[in-house]
Amino acid sequence: MSTRRGFIARMAAAAAVARILPEAAYAQRAAVKGAALAKDMVWLNANENPAGPPRCSLDAMTAVLPSSGRYHYNEFADIYTVMATAEGLAPEQIVAGAGSSEVLHTAVELFTSATKPFITVNPAYEGPRDVARNLGRPVILTKLREDYTADVRKMAEEADRAHGGLIYLCNPNNPTSAVTSAQDVDWLVANLPANTTLLVDEAYIHFVERPDVKSALPYVKQGKNVIVARTFSKIYGMAGLRVGFAAARADLIEQMTRMSLNVISIVSARAVVAALNEREPILRERKASMSKTRGEMTAWLRERKVKFIEPNANFMMIDVGRDSRHFITTMPTLGVAPGRPFPPLDNMLRVSIGTDAEMARFREVFWKVYKG
């Protein structure tokens, strides 16, 4: 029998665990317990950008610190306008949050229900899936195709069967670093079943070099049932500053805004505005620098005939040919922390692309463990 007290206890338990965990929190949870972690540990476990915030953002944050005793509420309309117009959107087409984690959480909470499932591929970034599970929403995980890409037709079929739901497409996908082509996203948008919303997580889209992959923002501008999540944690190097946003049709954003926790920190906001004012050279240089370092990694692996999934973001999946948990627990004891396990890809090791020096250290430690 369902009692009121039981109901309250269940709600409290759900509230306690429902919040989305950003990548860093998942990484920390997976960190080897008990092992004495080296002070100079090379952290390649959370897909962060070793470059950190750009110089202009550091200066903007320093400048605002003395006045951070004030709320600065009157500035936020302008700040959000800068964020929206940088992507050719109107201010009413975005909602900002504490990282993209917050807006992903909101989208899952709003656009799934007891009868509208959360649908994604397995594995994908766990955050939104875990929110759905913790809220008691049905979760449907579809299989990746042979080439590790998302099967958009399968996801649409599942949404159709359930008479609606939320399809979560991470592009590029974390942890595989594989992409969904513009052709496939086009097909999915054109064939979205009734009562279905498509949530495209573009946390790593700025790193993509393939011409057949495009952002889904044009669908937002066309008024489709599409939400795009973006973050300043990755290419902009601001993971600790906690800024992200969702872009969608104004009516969807209105619903999401009602659930938003608060404005973002003024210090983070100033960092974002400064970076957006100089975004072209910032994005170009960071993408090129990451691509060079990643290219050296892939060349090194190819020379040694170690297989990997062709990467499209600032991390990659290496096929270690046996259960990767051995690498995940052993490598940190040698000073390098790789990513966590991502079942069912049990033989794959996810590694974030760090600085050249960090990747040199990764290669040294990886090879030691690989050779046994």
Ligand SMILES: Cc1ncc(COP(=O)(O)O)c(C=O)c1O
């Ligand atoms: C695909 C993806 N989406 C969202 C996030 C959440 O990041 P944040 O809350 O820092 O924007 C992450 C974190 O790594 C991620 O990998």
